[in-house]
Amino acid sequence: MDWAWVADHLDLIWRQTGRNAYLGLLAVAIGLLVSLPLGVACARFRWLYAPISAVATALYAVPSLAFFVVLLDYTGLRDRTIVIPLTVYTLSILVPAVVDGLSNVPENVRQSATAMGFAPTRRLLTVELPIAVPVVIAGLRVATVSSLSLVSIGSLLGDNFGGLGYFFTQGFQLPFPTEIWVGIVAVVTLALVADLVLVMVGRLLTPWIRRRKRRRITLLRRAKAGTAGT
Amino acid sequence: MKVFRDFWSWISTRSNWSGSDGIPQRLSEHIQYTLLALALAAAIGITLGLVTGHSRRGGLLVTGLSNAARALPTLGILYVLAAYKPFETTPVILVLAALALPPILVNTYTGVLQADQDAVDAARGMGMRPLQVLFKVEFPSALPLIWLGLRLAAFQVVSTATVAAYVALGGLGNFIRNGLATRDYPQVIGGAVVTVMLALLTLMIFTAGARLTVSPGIRARTR
Numbered sequence: 476m477d478w479a480w481v482a483d484h485l486d487l488i489w490r491q492t493g494r495n496a497y498l499g500l501l502a503v504a505i506g507l508l509v510s511l512p513l514g515v516a517c518a519r520f521r522w523l524y525a526p527i528s529a530v531a532t533a534l535y536a537v538p539s540l541a542f543f544v545v546l547l548d549y550t551g552l553r554d555r556t557i558v559i560p561l562t563v564y565t566l567s568i569l570v571p572a573v574v575d576g577l578s579n580v581p582e583n584v585r586q587s588a589t590a591m592g593f594a595p596t597r598r599l600l601t602v603e604l605p606i607a608v609p610v611v612i613a614g615l616r617v618a619t620v621s622s623l624s625l626v627s628i629g630s631l632l633g634d635n636f637g638g639l640g641y642f643f644t645q646g647f648q649l650p651f652p653t654e655i656w657v658g659i660v661a662v663v664t665l666a667l668v669a670d671l672v673l674v675m676v677g678r679l680l681t682p683w684i685r686r687r688k689r690r691r692i693t694l695l696r697r698a699k700a701g702t703a704g705t
Numbered sequence: 706m707k708v709f710r711d712f713w714s715w716i717s718t719r720s721n722w723s724g725s726d727g728i729p730q731r732l733s734e735h736i737q738y739t740l741l742a743l744a745l746a747a748a749i750g751i752t753l754g755l756v757t758g759h760s761r762r763g764g765l766l767v768t769g770l771s772n773a774a775r776a777l778p779t780l781g782i783l784y785v786l787a788a789y790k791p792f793e794t795t796p797v798i799l800v801l802a803a804l805a806l807p808p809i810l811v812n813t814y815t816g817v818l819q820a821d822q823d824a825v826d827a828a829r830g831m832g833m834r835p836l837q838v839l840f841k842v843e844f845p846s847a848l849p850l851i852w853l854g855l856r857l858a859a860f861q862v863v864s865t866a867t868v869a870a871y872v873a874l875g876g877l878g879n880f881i882r883n884g885l886a887t888r889d890y891p892q893v894i895g896g897a898v899v900t901v902m903l904a905l906l907t908l909m910i911f912t913a914g915a916r917l918t919v920s921p922g923i924r925a926r927t928r
Contacts, residue, residue, distance in 0.1 A: 536860065536904035538867040541881045541897030545708065548890065617775065624778040631780075631871070631885075640780060647784040655788065659781040666776035 477653040484657075488642075492661055495638025499623035500669070502558045506565030506618060513566070514573025515599065524574060531567040539564075539628045547632075557629040557636050564625070565618040572614025576607025609684070612677035619673060620666045627662060639665070708894055715895035726879065728899065735876040735903065738794065738866045742801030743859055750806050750858075751851065754813025758847070759839045767814045771807030779804060779868055787872040797869045804865055805858035812854025816847025845920055852915035859911055863904040867896070877903070 481488070517524040542560035550556045580603045588602045630637025630644045637644070639658045646654030678685065715721060722728050757763040779800055786796030820843040828842045867878030880896025883889070916924075 532860075532908070533901060533905065536864045536901045537897055538864050538878065538881060538900050540867065540878070540885070541893055541900070544881070544885050544890070544893045545897070548707075616772075620772070620775045624776055627778045627780050640778070643778070643781045643784050647788065650788050652785060652788045655781055655785040659778060659785065662778045662781065663773070663776045667773070670772065670776075 476656065477651075480651075480653055481657060488639075488657060488661060491639050491641050492665055494635070495623060495626050495640075495662065496665060496669075498554065498557050498629070498636075498638055499561065499626045500619070501554075502561030502622050503565055503615065503619050505558070505562045506569050506622075507615065509562070510566055510569035510573055514570050514577065517570065517574050518577040527570060528567070531563075531570060534563050535567040539625055540631055543629065543632055552633055552636065554636070556632070557626065561622050561625060565622060568614050568618045568621075569611075572611050573607065576610030576614075577603055579610060580606045605681070608680050609677060612673060612680075616670050616673050619669050623666045623669060624662050627658070711891035711894045712898045715891040716899075721895070726883075731875055731877050731879055731896075732899065732903070734869070734874070735863070735866050735878075735900075738797055738801060738869055738874075738876060739859065739862050739907075741794075741798045742862050742866075743805055743855070745798060745802040746805035746809055746858060747855060749802075750809030750854070751813050754810050754851075755817060755839060755844065755847075758814045758817025759835070759843060761818070764814070767810055771811050774803050774807045777803060779865055780871070783868055783872060792873065794874060796872065797866070797874055800868070801862045801866055805862050808854040808857040808861075809851070810854075812850045812857075813847060816850030817843045819850070820846035846923055848919050849915060849923065852911060852919070856908060856911035856915075859907045860904050863907050864900055867900060 513527060517527055537560075539560055542563075543556055546556045546559060550559070584602065584606065585598070588598045593602065626638040627640025627643055628637065630640030634641050634644075639661050642654045642658030642661075646652060646656075646658065716728075724730070754767070757767050782803065783796055783800045786799060790796055817839075824842050824846065825838060828838045833841065866876050867881055869876040870878030870882040877896050877900045880892050880899075884892030884894075884896065
C-alpha cells in the first residue's frame with residue numbers, strides 16, 4: 476500500500492465516491508418508483524406476476540457491460556447509459572419484495588380495515604403498504620448494495636461513468652494495486668453505510684415493531700417474576 | 706428490431722463457430738468457470754449453512770458474511786487478484802465463488818432452521834443421533850431452499866462470468882470485450898444473448914434438479 480498516494484488523492488477519492496453514490500442510488504430510487512405500482516398491480520392481479528417476473532429475470536441475466544454497450548446506440552455516453560441497466564436490475568429484486576410484502580398482510584387486518592370503512596386506495600396506502608415496509612426494506616437493502624457495487628463496471632466505458640470503478644481500471648492498467656484497493660475499500664464502505672441508513676429508515680418507518688417486541692419482553696419478565704397479568 | 710437482426714447476423718456467420726475464438730470454445734470456458742466456482746461455493750456454503758443451522762448458532766455470522774460479500778465489487782476484486790496472479794484462472798474462480806456463496810449459505814441456514822420442529826423432535830425421540838437428525842430430517846426438509854439458493858447463485862455466476870474476459874481469460878465475455886474494442890456491436894449483442902440463454906438454461910436445469918431430488922412429501926407441503 477502506498478499511503479502517500481492515498482493522502483494526495485483524497486479529493487479525487489471523495490469525488491468518485493460521490494459519483495458512485497449518485498449513479499447507484501438514482502437507479503435504486505427510480506427502481507423503487509417503478510416497482511411500487513408494478514408490485515401492487517401484481518399483488519392484486521396475480522396473473523400479471525408470472526410474465527412480469529419472467530421478463531425481469533431474463534433482463535437480470537444480461538451482463539451489465541453488454542447492456543451498457545447496447546444502450547450506447549440509443550443514448551450516447553451519458554449518465555442514463557449507466558442508470559437504466561442498474562434500474563432494470565433492481566426490478567427483479569424490488570417487484571418480488573413489494574408483492575411478498577403485500578401478501579404478508581394478514582387477511583383479518585385487511586378485513587378489519589374494510590369493515591372500518593377504508594376504501595381500497597386508502598387501505599392500500601395507510602394499512603397494507605406500511606405492513607409491507609419490512610419486506611420492502613429488505614429488498615431495498617439488497618438492491619442498493621448490489622447497485623452501488625455494480626456502478627464500477629461503467630468505468631470500462633469511460634472514466635467519468637464508473638464512480639469508484641475509475642480506480643479499478645486505472646490501477647489495473649498502470650498497474651498500481653494501491654489504487655484498486657482504495658476503490659474496493661471505498662465501494663464496500665459506501666455500500667455498508669447505505670445499508671445501515673436503510674436499516675435505520677426501516678426502523679423509523681415501523682415504530683410499532685419495536686414497541687411490540689419491547690412489550691413482549693416486559694410481559695416475559697413479568698411472567699418470569701410471577702406477576703403476569705397484572 | 707435491430708438487436709435481433711444483429712444477433713442473427715452474428716450467430717449465423719460460419720467463421721464464428723470455429724477456432725480458438727469460436728463460440729464452442731468460449732462457451733466451454735464459460736461453463737468451466739461457472740461449474741468450478743459453483744462447486745467451491747456450494748462446498749463451503751452448504752457445509753457452513755448446515756453447521757450453523759443445526760447448532761442454531763452463528764446466525765449473525767451468516768447474515769453479516771453474506772451482506773459484506775454482496776458489497777464486494779466484482780471487477781475490483783478480480784483486478785486486484787489478477788495483479789498478483791496474472792493469467793491464472795484462480796482469481797476468476799474465487800471472485801465468482803464469492804458471488805455465489807451468499808445465496809447458498811443463507812438459504813441452507815434458513816432451510817435447516819425452518820425444518821419442521823415436530824419432525825426433528827420425533828427423530829430425536831426415535832433415538833437418532835444428531836448427525837442422523839441432520840442428514841435424515843433437517844437436510845431433506847431444507848432441500849427446496851438449498852436448490853433455490855444454488856439456482857440463484859448459478860444464474861448470477863453465469864451472467865457475471867463475462868468479467869473473465871477482462872483479465873484475458875476468455876469465456877463468453879470475450880465477445881463483448883472484443884466487440885466493444887472494435888465497435889463491432891453485433892458481436893457484443895451475440896455474446897450477451899448467448900450468455901442470457903445459458904443463464905436461462907441454468908435456471909431450468911436447477912429447477913429440474915429440485916423436482917427430481919426433493920422428497921414428494923416435502924414438495925406437497927411447500928406447494
